[in-house]
Amino acid sequence: MSGTRNQCAMPTHIPNYGPIEPFMGAHKAAEGSAKLFASLDAALDALGAHSGMTVSFHHHFREGDLIVNMVLEALARRGLRDLSLAPSSLSSVHAPLIDFIKDGTIRRIRTSGLRGPLADAISAGLMDEPILIQSHGGRARAIDGGELVIDLAVLGVPSCDERGNASGAFGRSACGSLGYAMVDARNAKKVLLLSEEIVPYPLAPASIRQDYVDAIVAIDSVGDPSGIGKGATRMTRDPRELLIAGNAAAAISAAGVIRQGFSLQTGSGGASLAVVRFLREMMVERGVKASFALGGITSQLVRLLEEGLVGALFDVQSFDLDAARSLASNPGHREMDASYYANPGLKGCAVDALDVVVLSAMEVDLELNVNVITGSDGVIRGASGGHCDTAAGAALTVVVAPLLRGRLPSVVDRVTTIVTPGESVDLLVTDRGIAVNPRRPELAESLRGAGLPVRDIDWLKRLAESYTGIPRPLEFDDRAIALVEYRDGTIIDLIRRPKGLSR
Amino acid sequence: MEIVREDSAGTAESGDARVTVRPNPNGGLALELRGPSCERYGQDIRLVALSTLAALGVADAMVSVEEKGALDATIQARLAAACGRAAGVGSPPWEALL
Known part of the structure; x- marks a missing residue:
């Protein structure tokens, strides 16, 4: 429908209102x-x-x-x-x-x-x-x-x-x-x-x-x-990863987290993924249901949803095809965008509501700082992901890592690169003991009370080095190749060029 | 122990090392080391390999160690087994490593 009334009669300025644009014909978007x-x-x-x-x-x-x-x-x-x-x-x-x-x-x-x-x-x-x-x-x-x-x-x-x-x-x-x-x-x-x-x-x-x-x-x-995506993220059968996962679940339980309506997130690494299996057993045994799970969603979490053990999944990224299928078919499986998930600059994000997050690490140091970005040779080979976001948001942040990866200790004097600051990490769970952030003495008490092997992080580092020897420090030149941004936009670390790679 | 042929021991699995020993036509020891721990532990692994070869009485050989995160005891054991095979003596003189 088109046609115009007498536009000449329409003033372009109305007293006590201001300038106006007179109507010029019906607006029609392109096909x-x-x-x-x-x-x-x-x-x-x-x-x-x-x-x-x-x-x-x-x-x-x-x-x-x-x-x-x-x-x-x-x-x-x-x-x-x-x-x-x-x-x-x-x-x-x-x-x-x-x-x-x-x-x-x-x-x-x-x-x-x-x-x-x-x-x-x-x-x-x-x-x-x-x-x-x-x-x-x-x-x-x-x-x-x-x-x-x-x-x-x-x-x-x-x-x-x-x-x-x-x-x-x-x-x-x-x-x-x-x-x-x-x-x-x-x-x-x-x-x-x-x-x-x-x-x-x-x-x-x-x-x-x-x-x-x-x-x-x-x-x-x-x-x-x-x-x-794979058909389903496979559950690890590595006995050491299962040991770490079992220890982590026991620590989460001892911390009092597994209560009606709790919320959780687990990373995609072997041990952190396996924690879901142990938590599931505890939930079934105690008749406890979780309110929601967040983050990268895997088939293990889909199973919890389909068994009614978790009320909702909030999915920023589906890690396997089971998760993708579930997103299409399960009403309780909801998509969320990255801001809803973890943006610290708006008026609230989902990670802030987490009771517990389980995260992997390449290196953890004596201050509990975590590196997930540079390898033992100083070369970039990882991702920041939601690591520092969830660690900051969750009430209990559990980092899992084997004490040794091959010959390389995971617990070191100083991480090569800080991605997540130690102040937002509560527990480091390894196959040889659990270190508790000194700011959480009550947490250490609860874990000891449950008979868990609480160890000084320095003790874990020395144990690792008793097997491996002391690693030769990496050398870097002055060239900055990457800046590591913390979630709030500040720069938490610099990645310099390893000396062996300079030309 | 005299190295008479090429032989090897160990695997490429994580935590292990694959050691290959061959006669050295030039005489003396030539040690080649590769693997993910070399950046931080190359010197340590080299020292363990050389002291193990000395304890085994191997003075002339080309030795290649491809480590996949092996600890010292594993390096020693794979090296001894490879030398025993390459020297044609079957079981290596384990007591030399004690």
Whole structure:
């Protein structure tokens, strides 16, 4: 319907109100299909991709991701330079980015994690600017808070409709939650979806909404399903990991956490995952149910939900295909975005409501600082993830680690890199004893009362070194290759270049 | 102990070491060390290997140690077993390591 009344009669200024825009005809948005572009290049043309822009991606396809490499190749082909890359994380499959750093396409990177050849090359000084390591909550804080302005978010999705409603829960490359991508979608200046399937309108429930999406390109494959997720995260059978998990569950019990309506999060490492199994046994035995579980969701947590042992799962990232399937079918399995999960800059986030979190560690030092980012050779090979976010939020933070990994002690004088400060860690549970943060004497008392092997952290360090000898200190040169950001935006540590890698 | 052929002991499993011993045509000891602990413990492992070879009476050999986080006792045991096999003496003189 169109047609205009006599606009000449409409004043452009109304007394006691101010200036107004007179009506000029019914507003009609473009056809729904106008967002669909035939090719990535056509969409990049329309979206005004330019040199120096900040491009973001999500890592929900994990080691199966095809999007980041594909898009960077397209941007490099267009001759763009000095791009800032702001993916929620990077992994071993992103080795091809090395060439795009060398040729000047990429100038700056911020990410939660980095592994494989790209991590090795950056550790050796590939980039002029140090990269920024952010936690999942810290990244959400930077984006929602306007500090990190994303010019273009390129978000791979398993399925969406032609108006841009997208979900990770359906489709042959289903990855489950799109929790990290949701923050990018609602803040980026331009949002481009790369989707494997275009389904009839309306796709619902949508994780990414049509009102945020500028353009859509259908592509053959967003990811390699074998790298996206395993059928189910396998429970460890390593006796040492099971011993650590059993000790951790016993400590959580002794701390009085396992009561009606408690809440929990467990990391994805072997021992921390196995804790779920021991907690489950205790819950069944005592008739206790948990109110919610958070974070990266695995098949073990899905089982708790389906058995009625936990009221709800809040899923920022589905770690296996069981979790993705459950997100699509279980009403109690809810998707949450990274800000709801862990952003410390808004008015509350879910990690603050956690009673207990169980986290892995590569190294823990005498102050209980935790390193999950650099290996024993000082090279980056890990991810900050939600480590410092959950440690800060949870009432009880339990770090699990074997005393030795091969010949390398996990308990050291000073961690190579601090990701999580020791003041937010309550317990370190190893296969040879449990160290309690000295700020929590009442916790040490409860654990001793339950007959658990409470040890001085210094004693654990000396025990480890009695087997291994004292490690030769790592040497670094002055070149900063990465800054490690704490969740509030402050810099908690610098990663320097290991001396052996200097040229 | 005289090394007469190439032989090896150990595995590539975590916590173990794979040790290969061969005759050294140039005489003397040539020790090659590789593995994830070398950055922090290379010197310690080298010392343990050399003292073990000395205790076994092996003076001429090319020795390669590919460690996967092995502790000293494992390095010693794999080295002794590999030398025993490469010297064709079957069971190595374990008492030399005591």
